[in-house]
Amino acid sequence: MQFTIEVGRFNPEGTYPENAVPGAPFPAPWDRSPARRYQTFMVDLPEHAVVLDALIAIREYQDQSLAVRCACRSAICGSCAMWINGHANLACKSRLSAFTQDGKTRVESPPSMPIIRDLVCDMKPFWDKHLAVKPWLQNKQPVPPPNEEYRVSNASMEELIQEVSCISCSACLMDCESFAVNPDFLGPQALAQAFRYAGDPRDAETKERLAEYSKPGGIWDCTHCYECVTQCPKGVAPLEQILKLRRMAVDAGFTNNAGTRHADAFAESVRDSGRLNELTLMPKSVGFFNIVEQIKTLPSAFNLIRAGKLPPLIHKAIPGINRIKTIFERVGGRFK
Amino acid sequence: MKVAFYPGCVSKGACPELYVSAKAIAEPLGLELKELTEAPCTGAGVLSEQNPQLADALNGLTLAMAESEGADLMTICSTCQGVLSNHNYHLKEDPERMERANATIGDQGYRYGGTTKVKHLLWMLFEDIGIDRVKAAIKRKLTGLKIAPFYGCYILRPEESLGLKERPERKTYLQQLIALVGAEPVEYRGSTKCCGFPMLTFNRDKALAMGGNHIMEAKDKGADLLVTPCPLCHLNLDGQQPDAGRVLKKDIGVPIFHLPQLLGLAFGMDPSELRLDHHVVSTKGALEKVELKV
Numbered sequence: 001m002q003f004t005i006e007v008g009r010f011n012p013e014g015t016y017p018e019n020a021v022p023g024a025p026f027p028a029p030w031d032r033s034p035a036r037r038y039q040t041f042m043v044d045l046p047e048h049a050v051v052l053d054a055l056i057a058i059r060e061y062q063d064q065s066l067a068v069r070c071a072c073r074s075a076i077c078g079s080c081a082m083w084i085n086g087h088a089n090l091a092c093k094s095r096l097s098a099f100t101q102d103g104k105t106r107v108e109s110p111p112s113m114p115i116i117r118d119l120v121c122d123m124k125p126f127w128d129k130h131l132a133v134k135p136w137l138q139n140k141q142p143v144p145p146p147n148e149e150y151r152v153s154n155a156s157m158e159e160l161i162q163e164v165s166c167i168s169c170s171a172c173l174m175d176c177e178s179f180a181v182n183p184d185f186l187g188p189q190a191l192a193q194a195f196r197y198a199g200d201p202r203d204a205e206t207k208e209r210l211a212e213y214s215k216p217g218g219i220w221d222c223t224h225c226y227e228c229v230t231q232c233p234k235g236v237a238p239l240e241q242i243l244k245l246r247r248m249a250v251d252a253g254f255t256n257n258a259g260t261r262h263a264d265a266f267a268e269s270v271r272d273s274g275r276l277n278e279l280t281l282m283p284k285s286v287g288f289f290n291i292v293e294q295i296k297t298l299p300s301a302f303n304l305i306r307a308g309k310l311p312p313l314i315h316k317a318i319p320g321i322n323r324i325k326t327i328f329e330r331v332g333g334r335f336k
Numbered sequence: 337m338k339v340a341f342y343p344g345c346v347s348k349g350a351c352p353e354l355y356v357s358a359k360a361i362a363e364p365l366g367l368e369l370k371e372l373t374e375a376p377c378t379g380a381g382v383l384s385e386q387n388p389q390l391a392d393a394l395n396g397l398t399l400a401m402a403e404s405e406g407a408d409l410m411t412i413c414s415t416c417q418g419v420l421s422n423h424n425y426h427l428k429e430d431p432e433r434m435e436r437a438n439a440t441i442g443d444q445g446y447r448y449g450g451t452t453k454v455k456h457l458l459w460m461l462f463e464d465i466g467i468d469r470v471k472a473a474i475k476r477k478l479t480g481l482k483i484a485p486f487y488g489c490y491i492l493r494p495e496e497s498l499g500l501k502e503r504p505e506r507k508t509y510l511q512q513l514i515a516l517v518g519a520e521p522v523e524y525r526g527s528t529k530c531c532g533f534p535m536l537t538f539n540r541d542k543a544l545a546m547g548g549n550h551i552m553e554a555k556d557k558g559a560d561l562l563v564t565p566c567p568l569c570h571l572n573l574d575g576q577q578p579d580a581g582r583v584l585k586k587d588i589g590v591p592i593f594h595l596p597q598l599l600g601l602a603f604g605m606d607p608s609e610l611r612l613d614h615h616v617v618s619t620k621g622a623l624e625k626v627e628l629k630v
Contacts (some may be wrong), residue, residue, distance in 0.1 A: 225530035226493030285537035320374035
């Protein structure tokens with residue numbers, strides 16, 4: 001079966017085959033990588049072939065200068081994550097037949113990451129973030145000599161199975177919306193690993209970890225878009241782990257941040273009126289005494305008022321509010 | 337067709353134009369709106385994140401209210417859709433979770449039996465009302481307008497609970513609808529991306545840059561306006577657009593329409609009846625292209 005593959009090419013020497021045409025990455029206004037060229041190849045492969053089969057066939061039989069990073073071909077090593085039709089995927093796990101759009105498949109280095117050559121991106125930002133969360137168990141010092149193995153309950157490990165499945169391919173970071181505008185964001189993979197250790201009963205530094213992860217660039221800088229959940233080839237669901245960390249951090253008392261104030265103001269509003277009070281949510285979340293940030297929101301508030309979009313000044317409760325109050329009381333916890 | 341109408345907090349708060357326009361298009365579409373006036377806020381994911389049991393009970397109550405109306409629950413907000421779909425999915429999948437939610441709601445007149453379908457107006461147009469009926473209601477073709485769709489994350493992800501695995505066509509309804517009203521859909525990467533609203537209170541400048549980038553991408557592709565089924569996206573993309581322009585140091589100036597406003601225009605309604613004069617970013621230029629005024 002004939003497949004048409006459009007490959008995004010880049011090399012620092014700036015030398016390209018004649019038929020490689022200039023082009024920008026599939027539109028990405030936040031592109032961090034230099035312009036590349038796109039070269040079209042035709043490959044003849046069985047119907048069940050994957051994108052990586054095509055790239056290897058191109059490198060072996062058509063253009064040996066094509067740089068592509070791969071190893072296991074079995075979705076285990078995580079080497080071949082790249083952009084396929086504008087989203088991060090493992091090339092070895094993506095069937096050509098499913099990824100042919102308008103008669104072709106477009107592969108390129110993800111524009112959110114620095115590029116080294118052709119389909120090989122620089123993974124440095126990824127590993128820097130990974131290391132920043134201290135992805136190892138930390139015992140209290142000095143460690144006493146062990147008399148027997150460290151026993152943990154099955155249930156506590158089941159919570160961590162999902163995160164342990166991570167193969168560090170970076171697909172989640174490549175498509176992360178927050179990372180795209182905020183290079184300092186730790187990102188979905190690192191934070192999923194952060195939960196893997198913070199949630200481990202053998203770790204002695206959970207509280208210190210949560211303090212660290214609650215800082216700017218950490219758990220509260222996730223925009224909750226679910227791209228990482230969609231792109232992860234191993235079902236790690238990083239966003240779900242970030243949300244668990246947020247809960248743990250709040251429970252551990254790390255509440256002096258906009259994220260916690262926002263959640264508290266939100267819950268308070270629903271508890272007392274059954275619905276959201278938009279008028280008070282923003283100032284309460286920013287913090288009443290955070291004058292600089294409060295002032296920043298004023299032009300927008302003024303624009304909304306001018307357009308006649310001011311929420312009702314008297315915030316009325318929904319009929320049947322007692323039901324809602326009863327539910328809050330019954331569940332208990334922080335928002336009671 | 338009777339639907340249990342869940343307008344959501346924002347359509348009754350900072351986006352009153354959404355509530356008004358949704359009510360206006362109900363009649364031509366043959367929708368009988370039975371508004372769930374006693375249903376609580378979904379928690380917009382914030383409550384689910386901090387207290388899943390609480391969010392299960394609150395959303396279980398809303399689902400039970402729709403169930404007792406004997407009608408599908410209709411949302412007009414991608415975020416409400418996402419949260420209600422998510423809780424509906426998990427309550428149905430996990431009998432223990434359902435039992436706990438019902439026990440929390442307790443003896444207050446409602447018990448959720450797990451039969452409610454949650455559907456955004458956008459889905460209902462194609463799956464329940466039917467495209468023929470929509471076509472028949474169109475009185476004014478919006479030919480000449482280039483419109484960029486902007487879905488909002490929670491009507492697209494996660495795919496399991498939204499039923500997108502079974503119905504992948506739901507990811508194309510906005511484009512189909514834009515073509516149906518005679519306009520040209522703009523293809524751009526940002527259409528399925530995040531508007532930045534969830535981060536607005538935590539990291540304002542980044543949230544503004546995120547939304548602003550997507551609008552600029554659509555603008556560069558020739559879009560006269562964006563249309564969104566999500567009022568939270570609207571709050572960021574329209575309400576904060578002048579600020580986003582300042583952050584990006586760019587003049588943006590692209591109006592953002594709510595889905596029912598676009599439909600209303602195609603149904604021949606007056607722009608002011610749809611409150612297109614109550615936007616932060618003026619809709620004037622886009623409307624002039626189809627010889628309309630606000």
